Amino acid sequence: MMMGKIEAQDMIWLLVRVKRHQVGGIKKVTVGGEFETYRDRQRRVRKRRIQGTGDRVFLPEHLLRKAGFEVFLPVRWDKKRKNRFSPEKELVAQPLLVDWMFVGWPADQNRWEDLMRLDVVMGVMGTGGRPIIMKASTVIGLMRRWGGGMLSPKCHQMARNSHDFEAGDAVRIDRGAWADFEAKVVEVKGANVSVVLDLFGRETPAEFSWMDLTPVAPR
Template sequence: MMMGKIEAQELQWYAVRVVRKQVGGIRTVTVGGEFETYRNRQRQLRKRRINGTGDRVFLPEHILRRAGFEVFLPIEKVLRRKNRFSPEQQLVSKPKLVDWLFVGWPANQSRWHRLMELDVVTGVMGTGGRPVAIPQARIIRLMRQWGGGELSPECYRMMKSGYAAGDVVKVPDGPFADFDFTVVDVSEKSVRGLVSIFGRDTPLDIPLAKLPVSETMQAEVEAAQAKGDDVADPRLVSCGCGHQMAQVVHAADGFCVTCGNCGRRAAVGSRSEGGAIERWNAWRK
């Protein structure tokens, strides 16, 4: 059994807005696969992809990865009918954000020129005309919640890097909830460790998505927040002052949206976070 700390490359992450090719958000395309030759009605030779071959990918994510960037597109699984003629449903992947994704590259490199020359990119979230870096711990938390099993190998390594053999955490739920859990090994989707019960060590596997971000990663988030480097919600349009630092906050009278730059508040008294976002966006448009 492999033991020891899991190393991952230190990346800097930014929220990037991409071109929306169709109503409804980021579109998908099929890449790769096997092709066959056929003749059309004019007896001309043509090629077509064989049904069932190739990979269905989200186009902006595919282009950015081919350009050498690490990309994280938050995904949610939804049930949809296979077609309009059948009531049968299937689980499909859908982008959580309409036209935003997260792009990363090594912290010791500058790739802004390469990023902004791509036609698929329309902008980067920032404040005061400067891009705002997103703490890696926050990206890890989003990956665990909205990864959808479609992360790149490097993103998987980054998601696992918060834990090392010997770390002790609390079991989040189940019959051993709140017991001390000693990490032994970390795989792509779970953490293997030991729980001490009546003086005996019992092996236990916990899904990685259920564990909180490690204390080391959490310290990075708190340090970034202390410096004022917190990040706005990409679902919100920019404030009238020109800054995109509007955030949803929970006040005594309900949810509202406030701008981190000018302090303007709107959608006061909203019943839910989503309702506050809708009211803010409708008001700004």
């Protein structure tokens, strides 16, 4: 392995269940940002976050990352009304798995006890009293399909390094109007991949982000 390069197979991945009642569920909260002081009605000095500052994060994911773990939370994007008074809708990221997320650490480390000591953790998926270590290919496949543009830099790099597309490769399209169609790679241009789809007996060219494609094993 090259120094500084993290590959999926060099990670231990577990499917972890978080304690909803302790962290408010898997929902977005604001962390960080800039604060200002003010006085309340009783003239006591208080602090409040300046509107528009801080980052919106899924709290369990944020807490696990602060503890030094790599975290992947599969998400889907749904259209929801901005508020009850407006018919206008906006795209909102929603966790795909209720109360569950993938948590990983380098394979040459033992972080099991560190993980189980965290208040946010309820348990892990397992069988016969033993945790199930997820296959790297399974986690990477989910990252590519359900990353939702919200992968951490490390997860993004893992997904990108998991397969170097080449001309002639067979791929499946995971998102958009052509979801579940298969195609053939024609050219790779940075983060974009040119493909041809067989539509009604005719080859139709198209271009996708590598994040929208999954390799298809030869039949």
